[in-house]
Amino acid sequence: MSAADRLLGLGDQVAFVTGAASGIGEAVAHCLAELGARVAIFDRDAEGAARVAREIRARDLDASEVVVDITGEAAVIDAVADAAARLGAPTILVNNAGVQDREPMLDITGDEWDRIQRINLRGAFLMLRECAKAMVAAGRPGAIVNIASLGVEHPMIPGLAAYSASKGGLKALTRNAAFELMAHGIRVNAILPGGVATPGSSHGAARKVVGPGSTRPAPLGQLMPPDIAAAVAFLVSPAAQKITGQSLAVDSGWLLT
Numbered sequence: 001m002s003a004a005d006r007l008l009g010l011g012d013q014v015a016f017v018t019g020a021a022s023g024i025g026e027a028v029a030h031c032l033a034e035l036g037a038r039v040a041i042f043d044r045d046a047e048g049a050a051r052v053a054r055e056i057r058a059r060d061l062d063a064s065e066v067v068v069d070i071t072g073e074a075a076v077i078d079a080v081a082d083a084a085a086r087l088g089a090p091t092i093l094v095n096n097a098g099v100q101d102r103e104p105m106l107d108i109t110g111d112e113w114d115r116i117q118r119i120n121l122r123g124a125f126l127m128l129r130e131c132a133k134a135m136v137a138a139g140r141p142g143a144i145v146n147i148a149s150l151g152v153e154h155p156m157i158p159g160l161a162a163y164s165a166s167k168g169g170l171k172a173l174t175r176n177a178a179f180e181l182m183a184h185g186i187r188v189n190a191i192l193p194g195g196v197a198t199p200g201s202s203h204g205a206a207r208k209v210v211g212p213g214s215t216r217p218a219p220l221g222q223l224m225p226p227d228i229a230a231a232v233a234f235l236v237s238p239a240a241q242k243i244t245g246q247s248l249a250v251d252s253g254w255l256l257t
């Protein structure tokens, strides 16, 4: 086995990736499949999920779609159980599905607040709980990566208070889940991406222009979905087998400026 395979190879791994019909999740699904994992594309967008799974299979890699809205508890329980029965218990979960809709601080309604927490935080929690249960039942070590946001550390764009609060919750969930699950050999880490060019980020901006965002450039260049996928690939890999409870900023140097 080559050093690259030993450190980064994912042969014999089953990866569930949420929100993989678009943007960052799509790049993560391709990347983990390239490294040898069987990948399940969890998304509420049936057409997009089928397209991504088809495109990965066209590369002679292993992918299938699982259509689910992660806000539904019963739906998540069924989807994880069905996918595990078809593909094998997950050894990797990438909790990536999320919305980044914007609303000025003074206008956010309670309903809008709840909707964002429900998708970005509760949905991620439900997926984490169900996948961790499946990992424990299978008796295999596992790796979970939660996609939070650099907005947890520093505001970048106005209108993202509810969003950033949900991602702050996800960062706290990461640490607590890592603490409770390490006895089962399950690692839990988070990535805090800076601004990444995706359909979701441009859609969020188009829906509501709340005000000008930071004009500070990212010193190492515009972040693209494969940049985040590469960090996910490291955190779920054997190379990271002693890393848990951490939040890794992938921000192209923005926080340092």
Ligand SMILES: NC(=O)c1ccc[n+]([C@@H]2O[C@H](COP(=O)([O-])OP(=O)(O)OC[C@H]3O[C@@H](n4cnc5c(N)ncnc54)[C@H](O)[C@@H]3O)[C@@H](O)[C@H]2O)c1
Pocket: 018, 019, 020, 021, 022, 023, 024, 025, 042, 043, 044, 045, 048, 068, 069, 070, 071, 096, 097, 098, 099, 100, 119, 123, 147, 148, 149, 150, 192, 193, 194, 195, 196, 197, 198, 199, 200, 201
């Ligand atoms: N793009 C950025 O600048 C950026 C920065 C920091 C963090 N993030 C985070 O990265 C993740 C991916 O963002 P993206 O920019 O690729 O967005 P995107 O909109 O391109 O993709 C998000 C995917 O999540 C799916 N999804 C949304 N709600 C869902 C639900 N309830 N159930 C199932 N699937 C659902 C969508 O259908 C879509 O396929 C999000 O959690 C986002 O908050 C993005």
